[in-house]
Amino acid sequence: xxxxxxxxxxxxxxxxxxxxxxxxxxxxxxxxxxxxxxxxxxxxxxxxxxxxxxxxxxxxxxxxxxxxxxxxxxxxxxxxxxxxxxxxxxxxxxxxxxxxxxxxxxxxxxxxxxxxxxxxxxxxxxxxxxxxxxxxxxxxxx
Numbered sequence: 502x503x504x505x506x507x508x509x510x511x512x513x514x515x516x517x518x519x520x521x522x523x524x525x526x527x528x529x530x531x532x533x534x535x536x537x538x539x540x541x542x543x544x545x546x547x548x549x550x551x552x553x554x555x556x557x558x559x560x561x562x563x564x565x566x567x568x569x570x571x572x573x574x575x576x577x578x579x580x581x582x583x584x585x586x587x588x589x590x591x592x593x594x595x596x597x598x599x600x601x602x603x604x605x606x607x608x609x610x611x612x613x614x615x616x617x618x619x620x621x622x623x624x625x626x627x628x629x630x631x632x633x634x635x636x637x638x639x640x641x642x643x
Contacts, residue, residue: 510570525560535563538594539595540592541590543591558581561597565578565611574633584624599612599613608631
């Protein structure tokens, strides 16, 4: 993966309004992989006082978005199947790691796992993208 593209991904995630509002940080990115992190805050609670599944989904989606677009061409989500396993505590640092498990010319499949800072598995996701083939605006990839 081009160093320029890595730097641009980090910059764009920092500037992305949705990710910024949730405090999502891009920790690592490589071809077909990504690691993102956020702290579970009280503002993310649902009406039962637990971290809302939508907040966890957002973290998963950011890892999926960055990993699937890491090849320098635009990829868009087709399907995401998430299983929530444990409720994280407020204040927990959540990390989502995405790994490409299969890629064809037109699609790619990703395994994404969310853990907390104690190593507890919070959620797992299997996700599928459509690879449009259009270069990213900040990539030199044809």
